[in-house]
Amino acid sequence: xxxxxxxxxxxxxxxxxxxxxxxxxxxxxxxxxxxxxxxxxxxxxxxxxxxxxxxxxxxxxxxxxxxxxxxxxxxxxxxxxxxxxxxxxxxxxxxxxxxxxxxxxxxxxxxxxxxxxxxxxxxxxxxxxxxxxxxxxxxxxxxxxxxxxxxxxxxxxxxxxxxxxxxxxxxxxxxxxxxxxxxxxxxxxxxxxxxxxxxxxxxxxxxxxxxxxxxxxxxxxxxxxxxxxxxxxxxxxxxxxxxxxxxxxxxxxxx
Amino acid sequence: xxxxxxxxxxxxxxxxxxxxxxxxxxxxxxxxxxxxxxxxxxxxxxxxxxxxxxxxxxxxxxxxxxxxxxxxxxxxxxxxxxxxxxxxxxxxxxxxxxxxxxxxxxxxxxxxxxxxxxxxxxxxxxxxxxxxxxxxxxxxxxxxxxxxxxxxxxxxxxxxxxxxxxxxxxxxxxxxxxxxxxxxxxxxxxxxxxxxxxxxxxxxxxxxxxxxxxxxxxxx
Numbered sequence: 513x514x515x516x517x518x519x520x521x522x523x524x525x526x527x528x529x530x531x532x533x534x535x536x537x538x539x540x541x542x543x544x545x546x547x548x549x550x551x552x553x554x555x556x557x558x559x560x561x562x563x564x565x566x567x568x569x570x571x572x573x574x575x576x577x578x579x580x581x582x583x584x585x586x587x588x589x590x591x592x593x594x595x596x597x598x599x600x601x602x603x604x605x606x607x608x609x610x611x612x613x614x615x616x617x618x619x620x621x622x623x624x625x626x627x628x629x630x631x632x633x634x635x636x637x638x639x640x641x642x643x644x645x646x647x648x649x650x651x652x653x654x655x656x657x658x659x660x661x662x663x664x665x666x667x668x669x670x671x672x673x674x675x676x677x678x679x680x681x682x683x684x685x686x687x688x689x690x691x692x693x694x695x696x697x698x699x700x701x702x703x704x705x706x707x708x709x710x711x712x713x714x715x716x717x718x719x720x721x722x723x724x725x726x727x728x729x730x731x732x733x734x735x736x737x738x739x740x741x742x743x744x745x746x747x748x749x750x751x752x753x754x755x756x757x758x759x760x761x762x763x764x765x766x767x
Numbered sequence: 768x769x770x771x772x773x774x775x776x777x778x779x780x781x782x783x784x785x786x787x788x789x790x791x792x793x794x795x796x797x798x799x800x801x802x803x804x805x806x807x808x809x810x811x812x813x814x815x816x817x818x819x820x821x822x823x824x825x826x827x828x829x830x831x832x833x834x835x836x837x838x839x840x841x842x843x844x845x846x847x848x849x850x851x852x853x854x855x856x857x858x859x860x861x862x863x864x865x866x867x868x869x870x871x872x873x874x875x876x877x878x879x880x881x882x883x884x885x886x887x888x889x890x891x892x893x894x895x896x897x898x899x900x901x902x903x904x905x906x907x908x909x910x911x912x913x914x915x916x917x918x919x920x921x922x923x924x925x926x927x928x929x930x931x932x933x934x935x936x937x938x939x940x941x942x943x944x945x946x947x948x949x950x951x952x953x954x955x956x957x958x959x960x961x962x963x964x965x966x967x968x969x970x971x972x973x974x975x976x977x978x979x980x981x982x983x984x985x986x987x
Contacts, residue, residue, distance in 0.1 A: 700772045707775050726840035727775070750839035 519544045519684055519714045520565060525579035527560055527569065534560045536738040538579070542684075547706055547715045549729035549746065551722055552761070556735040558718045562686050565716065566602035567595060584683070600627060603677035607689035609669035611661035611676070616653050619661045619672055620644060623680035639679050646712075647675035648705050667698025671705065678709075685709065687717040691724065703728045722762060726750045734758045776841045780850075783833045784909070787854055790826035791905040794861045795898055797823065797868035798964065802894045804875045805957060806883075816872035823865035827858045846978070853978035857908070860967040860974075864901065867960040867967075874960075878953045884940065890954065893929045893961040896922060900968040908975050916975035919968065920986035926965040933958045 518541035527535040535557045542548050550558040563569045564581060567588060581588050588598055600623070611619050620640040623629075630636050640657070644650040649671040653664070661672055670690060677685060687706070691699040706715055706728050719725050725732050725746065732749040734742045734757075742749065742758040753759045760766040797816050804813040834851050837843060843851055900919050907915040937951040937958075969986050977983045 697772070704772060704774060723842050727842070746840060747836040751835050 516544055518542055519584060520716075521580075521582040522564075523580045523582075525561070525564065525581065526577070527557075527564060528574075528576045529572065530574040534738050535564070538740045540733060540740060540743050542714060542716060543731070544714045545710055545712075546730040547710050547717060547728055548731045548733065549725035550716065550718045550733045550735060551720075551725045552735035553766075554720070557738040558733075558735045559688055560738075561735065561740075562688055562716060562718045565684070565686055566599050566604060567593075568604065570595070596627075600680045601682055602684045602686060603680070603682035604686040604688065605670070605673055605677060605690045608693050609666055609673050611664075611669050611672050613660065613662055615658045616644075616661050616664070616672060617657040620675050620679050623676060627680055629680065640675075643675040643679040644672075646678050646709065647671045648701065648708065649675055665698070667694050667701060670694060670698070670702060674705065674709075678713075682713065684714045684716065687715065689719055690717065692720060699724070734761060736761070773841075776837070776843070776847075779833070779837060779841070780843075780847070783830060783837065783851075783854065786826060786830050786833070787858065788905060788909070790823060790830065790858060790861055791901065793819070793823050793826065794865045794868070795902055797865050798871075798894060798898050798901070801868045801871035801875065802891060804872055805878075806887075806891070808875070808878075808880055810876050810879070813872035813875040817869050817876075820865050820869040824862055827862040830858045831855065849978045849981060853908075853974040856974045857971050860970045861901075864964050864967050867964050870960045871957045874953050874956050878950065881950050884937075884947075884950065884954060887954065889929050889933050889936075890958050890961065893926055893933070893958060893965075896925055896929075897961050897965040897968065900926075900965055901971075904968050904971045904975065907972070908978075911975075911979045913976045913979045916972040916979075917986065920972040923965045923969055923987065926962055930958055930962045 520542035522538060522540050522542075525535055525538040526533060538557075538561060550562060552558045560569065564577065565588075569575045569577070577589060583598075583602065586593075612622060614622075617640055620643050621636055624636060624639050629639065641650060641654075644653060649668060652668060653659075653672075656663075661669065664672060670693075674685070691702045694702065703724065706717070709715060710730075717725070717729065729746045732744060732746045733740055734749070734753075734755075736757055742753060742755045744754060748754070749758065750762060753762065757766070797819060800812055800819075801816045803809065804816060834855050837851055838848075900922050903919050904916065907919060934955065937955050941948045941951045966987070973984060973986055
């Protein structure tokens with residue numbers, strides 16, 4: 513696999529929750545237009561790591577970070593970084609779909625309105641339609657745009673959240689267990705959507721579900737006790753992992 | 768409803784199927800060329816078959832690798848899983864068939880320019896039937912047709928009958944003329960290789976049956 517300029521360059525990242533070190537010297541590159549999956553047992557640091565990529569950990573008191581994260585060359589922990597702008601560039605999808613208690617349309621239009629992408633009604637409608645199409649949801653909701661988003665199924669709600677995020681044109685999409693609340697079919701739909709989205713976006717996904725990581729991702733990182741034990745092409749990770757610890761984890765002898 | 772939800776898997780699986788077909792074409796060409804080398808006493812062509820066997824082996828390892836990745840990352844189940852297992856067996860059979868073709872080519876080189884014996888015609892017939900068995904078996908695989916696979920396997924009887932005739936005739940010649948022993952033995956090797964090729968196709972047919980019906984059935 514060729515390795516183009518990374519979107520994220522992470523160097524010697526340490527994160528402490530108070531005195532507890534949750535991440536230990538994590539160094540890796542995230543390649544553009546690939547899906548990178550992060551796996552590992554609960555508490556291994558994978559979600560903490562993901563949340564570093566758009567500074568979601570800043571909201572947790574007592575968090576302290578060392579090391580460097582560059583987003584296309586920009587130090588995202590520099591003092592002058594605009595957090596709203598960072599989170600527009602690096603969007604996030606959570607485990608539980610969290611649409612606003614508003615209409616389908618307003619959910620997707622929310623970001624563009626807040627960011628001020630457009631004031632034109634027609635243009636806003638175009639953005640909403642395009643985002644819903646990209647999230648493979650348009651056909652299902654086009655006649656229900658004014659309906660309450662909470663009336664959608666969970667799988668649809670999750671795709672709506674993805675559409676909401678796409679509307680502000682992010683560079684990277686972070687996904688924290690995006691399918692763990694969904695049934696198998698809705699899960700496969702999300703996975704298919706991820707593969708479709710990587711043509712235009714870079715995706716980093718945290719998942720408990722090793723099989724899901726295997727199915728959708730191009731690269732897999734295995735975290736253990738806050739350390740990135742191995743980072744390999746997914747096929748390598750699941751057929752001949754380089755580290756014994758990775759082997760033990762993915763074969764179920766550990767964790 | 769479920770159809771097409773797993774496009775990554777479908778895409779990667781189709782790529783494996785395409786490689787398997789390409790491999791079968793290389794193997795078929797190897798048999799064809801080894802027989803032409805035998806017919807025309809063409810050592811250059813024989814050497815090309817021998818070196819070309821590497822390419823066939825590479826295909827086998829590549830497809831094996833792809834199947835491993837599919838199993839490890841895509842969690843195939845039911846028919847998909849059986850097909851992948853069948854492919855893993857089929858490529859080994861085809862790789863061996865390639866070895867038999869290379870074996871014929873090696874014999875051609877040993878025989879150098881010695882004139883052919885009449886018996887050769889029957890050997891050529893064996894090659895014709897076994898090649899058709901191979902190409903048909905790949906079609907039966909693509910069409911997922913277990914009945915066709917069984918019919919293909921049954922053609923081995925013709926090969927066995929021809930082999931028996933060739934064998935007896937060569938023994939007769941050898942018994943009569945001592946200086947023919949080497950030539951006859953070489954031809955016997957070629958005939959034996961063709962007989963083994965047909966046996967390998969039977970194994971492929973068995974895999975097609977397993978893949979399509981879920982039951983392993985021996986055809987011989």
